Amino acid sequence: MSPLIFNETMATYKKKYKAEGKKQEIQMDESEFETAGVLNTLDETASKSEQWIEKNSKPLFIALIAIVVIFLGYLGYTKYIVEPNEVKASNELAFPRKYFDEAATAGTGIDSLLNLGLEGADGNYGFLNVADKFSGTEAGNLANYYAGVSYLQLKDYEKAIEYLSKFDSDDEMLGPVALGAIGDAFADIDQSSDALDYYEKAANKKTNDFTTPLFLFKAGQTAMELKNYSKAESLFTKIKENYSKSDQGRDIEKYLAAAKYAVK
Structure with missing residues (x-):
């Protein structure tokens, strides 16, 4: 390589290196500037937060005390009022249940x-x-159920409906049975439309192999009485397709056939 070419190459290299170095330096300066800006913003935010806390320290303290008092009050209410009340109610329920079971x-x-x-x-x-x-306890809720069923057996259907309607439960058996009992009460006072409504509610309350086919069947029979044969067919079909091994499913074909014939 000739001295002239070598000198020109070195000059170009130095110029380029110097330019790149300067560019990198500018980028570093910009990065440091941005970082400083972020830190300043954080400092300002922290300072404002501290000022706000100082300004509102008394209300915050009062609010904190109020939350603690409410929480402790809830714990105390549960431990010293609700729980003892539940125990007392359960004990009181034992006496009438003895006669109900007998x-x-x-x-x-x-x-x-x-x-x-x-x-x-x-x-x-x-x-x-x-x-x-x-009334606010589980035993009080159960008392409504027992009272309703007792009135149903005594053929006081209005009272049966009143007390069974007050009962609320997600229990697998009691929930559907209570709704079905209301259906029975309505059926016994010749309010078949209401009876059908409650039988369907009972069938759909909890899906199982006992209460669901039982109340589907009662609903189907009630639909037949109301001459709503297409609904009866639909209800009997559900028993055939899903509960064929249940007590109601064993003879469901003849009820289904009757409903289909009536539809024609």
């Missing part, structure tokens, strides 16, 4: 036993007392 197996004197369960005796609460005095 009525389920008694050959005679059933009405007398059911009334003792409803009204209580010897200074002990009956279902009506427990439902009224302990």
Whole structure:
């Protein structure tokens, strides 16, 4: 390589290196400037936050105390009022349940036993007392169920509907049975449309192999009485397709055939 070419190459290299170095230096300066800006912003934000906290420290402290008081109050209410009340209600429910259970197996004197369960005796609460005095407890809720079923057996259908309607449960069996019992009460006072509505609610409340086919069947029979044959066919078909091994499913073909024939 000639000296002239070498000198020109070196000059170009130095010029380029110097330019790139200067560019990198500018980029570093810009980066440092941006970082400083972010840090300044954070400092300003922190300073404003501290000032706000100082300014509002008293309200914040009062709010914190209020939250603690509410939380402790809730714990105290639960431990010293709710829980003891639940225990007392459960104990009170045991007395009328004894008569209710006896009525389920008694050959005679059933009405007398059911009334003792409803009204209580010897200074002990009956279902009506427990439902009224302990309305916010699980035992009070159950008392509504027992009272409703008792009135249903006593053929006091209006009272049965009243108390069963107050009962609320997501239990696999009790929830559907309570709704079905309301359906039975409506059926017994010839309010078939209401009965059908509650039988369907009972069938759909919890899906299982006992209550679902039972109340689908009752709903189907009620639909037949109302001459709503297409609905009856639909209800009986559900039993055939999904609950063929249930008690209702064994003879469902003849009910389904009757509904289909009536539709024609």
